[in-house]
Amino acid sequence: MAKKQGALLVLACALPGCMVGPSYERPTPPAPQTLRDTAAVTTVLRITHEAPWDRWWEVFKEPRLDALVELARSQNRDLRAAVARVHAARALVREAFGPLLPLISANGSYAYQKQSPNATFLGAGSTFKPANVPFDLVQGTADMSYELDLWGRIRRGWESATGDALATEEDEKNVEITLVADVAQTYFDLGQAEADLEIAREAVSLRTRTLQLVKGRVDAGLAAELELRQAEGELATTAAQVPDAELRRQVAEHRLAILTGRAPDVHFQGKAPAAFDLPPEVPVGIPSTLLERRPDIRAAEARYFARNSGVGEAIANYFPQVTIAGRFGYASVDINAIARPTAKLWSIGPSIHIPIFEGGRTKAFVDERQARKDEALANYEQTVLRAFGEVADAIAGISAHAQVRDRQAEAVKAETRAVELANIEYDQGLTSYLNVLDAQRTLLTARQALVRAQRQLLFDLVALEKALGGGWTAIPGDDAAPKEKEH
Numbered sequence: 001m002a003k004k005q006g007a008l009l010v011l012a013c014a015l016p017g018c019m020v021g022p023s024y025e026r027p028t029p030p031a032p033q034t035l036r037d038t039a040a041v042t043t044v045l046r047i048t049h050e051a052p053w054d055r056w057w058e059v060f061k062e063p064r065l066d067a068l069v070e071l072a073r074s075q076n077r078d079l080r081a082a083v084a085r086v087h088a089a090r091a092l093v094r095e096a097f098g099p100l101l102p103l104i105s106a107n108g109s110y111a112y113q114k115q116s117p118n119a120t121f122l123g124a125g126s127t128f129k130p131a132n133v134p135f136d137l138v139q140g141t142a143d144m145s146y147e148l149d150l151w152g153r154i155r156r157g158w159e160s161a162t163g164d165a166l167a168t169e170e171d172e173k174n175v176e177i178t179l180v181a182d183v184a185q186t187y188f189d190l191g192q193a194e195a196d197l198e199i200a201r202e203a204v205s206l207r208t209r210t211l212q213l214v215k216g217r218v219d220a221g222l223a224a225e226l227e228l229r230q231a232e233g234e235l236a237t238t239a240a241q242v243p244d245a246e247l248r249r250q251v252a253e254h255r256l257a258i259l260t261g262r263a264p265d266v267h268f269q270g271k272a273p274a275a276f277d278l279p280p281e282v283p284v285g286i287p288s289t290l291l292e293r294r295p296d297i298r299a300a301e302a303r304y305f306a307r308n309s310g311v312g313e314a315i316a317n318y319f320p321q322v323t324i325a326g327r328f329g330y331a332s333v334d335i336n337a338i339a340r341p342t343a344k345l346w347s348i349g350p351s352i353h354i355p356i357f358e359g360g361r362t363k364a365f366v367d368e369r370q371a372r373k374d375e376a377l378a379n380y381e382q383t384v385l386r387a388f389g390e391v392a393d394a395i396a397g398i399s400a401h402a403q404v405r406d407r408q409a410e411a412v413k414a415e416t417r418a419v420e421l422a423n424i425e426y427d428q429g430l431t432s433y434l435n436v437l438d439a440q441r442t443l444l445t446a447r448q449a450l451v452r453a454q455r456q457l458l459f460d461l462v463a464l465e466k467a468l469g470g471g472w473t474a475i476p477g478d479d480a481a482p483k484e485k486e487h
Contacts, residue, residue: 019155021309021311022311027304027377027380029381029385056465056470057184060276062187064187065184068183072259072261073176076260079172079175079176083172086168089164100158103145104144105142105144106143107140107329109137109139110136110138113137135333137331137333138335139329139331142328142329143325144326144327147322147323147324151315153316153317157309160307160309161306163302163303163304163306163309167299168299170298171296174295182259183256184462185459187256187268188270188458189255190252191270191273192248192272192273192452193252199447199448200238200239204235207231207234207238211235214228214231227434234437253267272454273455274454276458278461293469294387294468294469296387297387300379301380303379307369307372308373311370314362314369317366320354320355322350323352324348324349325351327348387467390467391464394461394463397460397463401456401460402457405453405457408449411449412450415439419440421439423436
C-alpha cells in the first residue's frame with residue numbers, strides 16, 4: 001500500500017499538464033509615419049529604455065521646483081494609494097500561485113458521542129463500545145490535497161494575476177509622472193499669477209500717476225473733464241485685475257499644497273515664466289518604439305496579457321478536474337492509546353470532477369472572458385493612438401507657442417515705445433489723452449499676453465516630457481532610431 005501511495009505522489013508531481021486557451025501574441029498597433037522620421041533632426045533628442053523616467057523635470061533647472069517634486073513624490077496621497085494598490089496586486093499574484101502547491105493542514109478533534117444502534121457501521125467507536133454506550137473519540141490527522149493542473153486552469157489564473165500586477169505597477173508609475181507634471185504646471189501657474197500681479201500693480205501705479213497728471217491739467221484748464229473721467233475709469237479697470245491675479249496665485253498655492261500632501265495654508269514663491277532657461281531644441285520626430293516607455297501603454301498591454309490568460313482559465317473549466325487527497329493520523333476512543341500503532345489511520349486517492357451539464361455557465365464564462373480580452377485590446381490600441389496624438393500635440397504646441405512668444409516679445413517692445421511717444425506728444429499738447437490711454441492699455445495687454453505665451457511654452461514642454469513617458473535623452477549627431485531593449 002505504501003508503494004501505491006508513493007506512486008500517486010510521484011504522479012502528482014510529474015504531470016505538468018498542458019495549457020489550454022490562446023497563446024499570447026503581442027499586438028502591433030499602427031504608428032503614424034510622421035513620428036518615425038528622425039532624419040531631419042539636427043540634434044536628436046531620444047528616449048532610451050536606460051534613461052531614467054523619474055527625473056525629467058530637471059530639464060528646467062529650477063531648485064524650488066525640484067524640492068516641490070521630491071516633496072510630492074514622498075507625501076502625495078494619490079501616489080501612496082497607487083503604491084498600496086501595487087502591494088495588493090503583488091499579494092494577489094502570490095495568492096494565485098498558492099494552488100500550484102499542495103495544501104497541507106493539521107487537524108485535531110475530540111468528541112463525546114453515542115452511536116445509534118440502527119447505524120453502528122457509521123461510528124468508529126461501535127467496534128469498541130456497545131452502540132448505546134457514550135464514548136470519547138480523539139483524532140489527530142495531517143491532511144493533504146493537490147489539484148493536478150492538467151489543463152493549465154490554475155497557471156492561467158496565475159498568469160492573469162501577474163499581468164494585472166504588472167499593469168498596476170505601470171499605473172503607479174503613470175500616477176507619479178502625472179503628479180510631477182501637475183506640480184510643474186501648477187508651479188508655472190503660480191509664476192504666471194505672480195508675474196500678472198506685478199504687471200497689474202505696475203499698471204495701477206502708472207494709472208494713478210497719470211490720473212494725478214490729468215487732474216493737474218484739468219485744474220489748470222489745459223484738459224477737459226472727459227479726459228479726467230477716462231483716466232479714472234482706466235484706473236478702476238486696471239485695479240480690478242489685481243484681486244483676480246491674487247486669486248489665481250492663491251489657487252495655485254492651494255493646489256501645490258495639496259499635491260505635496262499638505263493642508264492648503266502653505267505659502268509658496270513662484271518664478272516668472274520668462275526667467276526659465278528653455279531647452280534650445282526639441283525633437284520634431286519621435287520613433288514609435290519610444291512610446292513603449294509610456295507606463296500607460298505598458299499597463300494597457302499587461303492588462304491585455306492578463307485578459308488573454310483569463311480566456312484560457314475559463315476554457316479549462318470544460319475539462320475534468322483531478323484532485324489527489326491524502327490523510328495520515330491517529331484516532332482512538334481512549335486518549336491514552338492515541339499514539340499506539342493500532343490507532344493509526346491513513347488514506348490517499350484521487351477524485352475527479354467531470355462537467356457534463358451546467359446550464360451553459362461555462363460557455364457564458366468563456367464568452368465573458370473573450371469579450372474582456374477584446375475590450376483590453378481596444379483599450380491598448382486606443383492608448384497607443386492617444387499617446388501618438390499627445391506627442392504630436394506637444395511638438396506642434398512647442399513650435400507654435402515659441403513663435404507666439406517671439407512675436408509677443410516684439411509687440412511688447414513696440415508698445416513700450418508707443419507709450420513713450422504718446423506721453424511725449426500729450427505733454428506737448430499734440431494729441432489727446434485718449435491716445436495715451438489706448439497705448440497704455442495695449443501695452444498692458446501685450447505684456448500679459450507675453451507672460452501667457454511664456455507659460456504656455458513651459459506647459460508644452462511638460463506635456464512633451466509626459467507624453468514621452470518621462471523626458472528625453474540628448475544624443476548629438478545620432479540620427480538613428482532607438483532600438484528596443486531586449487529582455
